[in-house]
Every structure is written in structure tokens, then in C-alpha cells.
Amino acid sequence: MPEPDRLAEVRVLSEQLPRFMRLVHALKTQQAGTDHRDRAALVLLHPLVRLGPLRQGALAELVHADPSTVSRHVAALVDQGLVRRVADETDGRASRLLVTDAGHAALESLRRERENHLDQVTAAWDAGDLATLTTLFGRLLDDITATLPSSIDAAAAPDPAEENR
The missing domain is CATH 1.10.10.10 (Winged helix-like DNA-binding domain superfamily/Winged helix DNA-binding domain)
Incomplete structure (x- = not known):
């Protein structure tokens, strides 16, 4: 079992990754809207x-x-x-x-x-x-x-x- 501070950091990272993926998706959507490729x-x-x-x-x-x-x-x-x-x-x-x-x-x-x-x-x-x-x-x-x-x-x-x- 990871120590409490490490577990807290892993938890924050696990919450940041979906946010990162949503932002990447939003960027792709925005770029596709301005670029017809x-x-x-x-x-x-x-x-x-x-x-x-x-x-x-x-x-x-x-x-x-x-x-x-x-x-x-x-x-x-x-x-x-x-x-x-x-x-x-x-x-x-x-x-x-x-x-x-x-x-x-x-x-x-x-x-x-x-x-x-x-x-x-x-x-x-x-x-x-x-x-x-x-x-x-x-x-x-x-x-x-x-x-x-x-x-x-x-x-x-x-x-x-x-x-x-």
C-alpha cells in the first residue's frame, strides 16, 4: 500500500489525466473547426x-x-x-x-x-x-x-x- 502522501498525489494525477484528455479533445475539435483537413x-x-x-x-x-x-x-x-x-x-x-x-x-x-x-x-x-x-x-x-x-x-x-x- 502506498504511503498517504504518495496516494494523495496519485489520486490528483488520476483526476488530472481525464482533464488533460478532455482538453486535448477540445483542442482537436477547435482545430478541426478552423481547418478543413x-x-x-x-x-x-x-x-x-x-x-x-x-x-x-x-x-x-x-x-x-x-x-x-x-x-x-x-x-x-x-x-x-x-x-x-x-x-x-x-x-x-x-x-x-x-x-x-x-x-x-x-x-x-x-x-x-x-x-x-x-x-x-x-x-x-x-x-x-x-x-x-x-x-x-x-x-x-x-x-x-x-x-x-x-x-x-x-x-x-x-x-x-x-x-x-
């Missing part, structure tokens, strides 16, 4: 960039989404020229999803938007506080990832390119 579909670009070309079914499993929803999102990504289907070299009847240059550019644009927003939000913070939050938040994400089934690990693992930013 389908942000839900764009989220699928992250694992495709990180893990390379994947079959659509594998992508749906990886992000724990309904295959029909992923199918609609993939169709939108293909229509927008952000992803293209390429033959699966192990099974010619199947295809894999490959992020195009335009898809990489869209992901880069999203990254810049996130960075700009976070830069504004933390503008009054000193560098040490920001570094502490970044380190501890990364550690929390890593430890949460370690408790998930292995099929999720690859999608939730940090992107090496983002670790260096």
Missing part, C-alpha cells in the same frame, strides 16, 4: 511514418480502431494524396499504405502547429520548469506504454525523430 485521418500518418508501409488491417489493429472507420480515413488520405497504396511484396494480392511527400508535409505542418501552441501556452515558464515537465511527461508516457499489450507498444512508442526535437 480531416485530423482524425491525419492521425493515421504517425504510425505509418514511424513503422513504414502497413496493410490497412494492421493499421486498424495498431490504432485500436474499427476497420470500417480506418477504411474511410484511409480513403480520405488517398484522395488527398497523403497516402498511396503500394503492392505488398510478400503478397501481391494485398497492398500497403505508404506516406507520400505531401503526407510528410502535412505531418510536419501539424507538428509545427502543436509546437507553436505549446510555445504560447508555456511562454511564461522558465526553461527549467519546461525541461522538468518534458522529462517527467515522457517518463509517464513510457511507463504507461510499458503496461499496455505489446501490439500497442509500436504505435505508442516515442518517435525517434520527435525525441531529438
Whole structure:
């Protein structure tokens, strides 16, 4: 049994996480309202960039989404020229999803938007506080990832390119 002070901190953290998730959802909703890109579909670009070309079914499993929803999102990504289907070299009847240059550019644009927003939000913070939050938040994400089934690990693992930013 954790000591009382630790238990109180864990309780506060457990109450903060749902608030954080609601705020992230609110930000996504706000951004989708001002930007006509389908942000839900764009989220699928992250694992495709990180893990390379994947079959659509594998992508749906990886992000724990309904295959029909992923199918609609993939169709939108293909229509927008952000992803293209390429033959699966192990099974010619199947295809894999490959992020195009335009898809990489869209992901880069999203990254810049996130960075700009976070830069504004933390503008009054000193560098040490920001570094502490970044380190501890990364550690929390890593430890949460370690408790998930292995099929999720690859999608939730940090992107090496983002670790260096």
C-alpha cells in the first residue's frame, strides 16, 4: 500500500489525466473547426511514418480502431494524396499504405502547429520548469506504454525523430 502522501498525489494525477484528455479533445475539435483537413485521418500518418508501409488491417489493429472507420480515413488520405497504396511484396494480392511527400508535409505542418501552441501556452515558464515537465511527461508516457499489450507498444512508442526535437 502506498504511503498517504504518495496516494494523495496519485489520486490528483488520476483526476488530472481525464482533464488533460478532455482538453486535448477540445483542442482537436477547435482545430478541426478552423481547418478543413480531416485530423482524425491525419492521425493515421504517425504510425505509418514511424513503422513504414502497413496493410490497412494492421493499421486498424495498431490504432485500436474499427476497420470500417480506418477504411474511410484511409480513403480520405488517398484522395488527398497523403497516402498511396503500394503492392505488398510478400503478397501481391494485398497492398500497403505508404506516406507520400505531401503526407510528410502535412505531418510536419501539424507538428509545427502543436509546437507553436505549446510555445504560447508555456511562454511564461522558465526553461527549467519546461525541461522538468518534458522529462517527467515522457517518463509517464513510457511507463504507461510499458503496461499496455505489446501490439500497442509500436504505435505508442516515442518517435525517434520527435525525441531529438
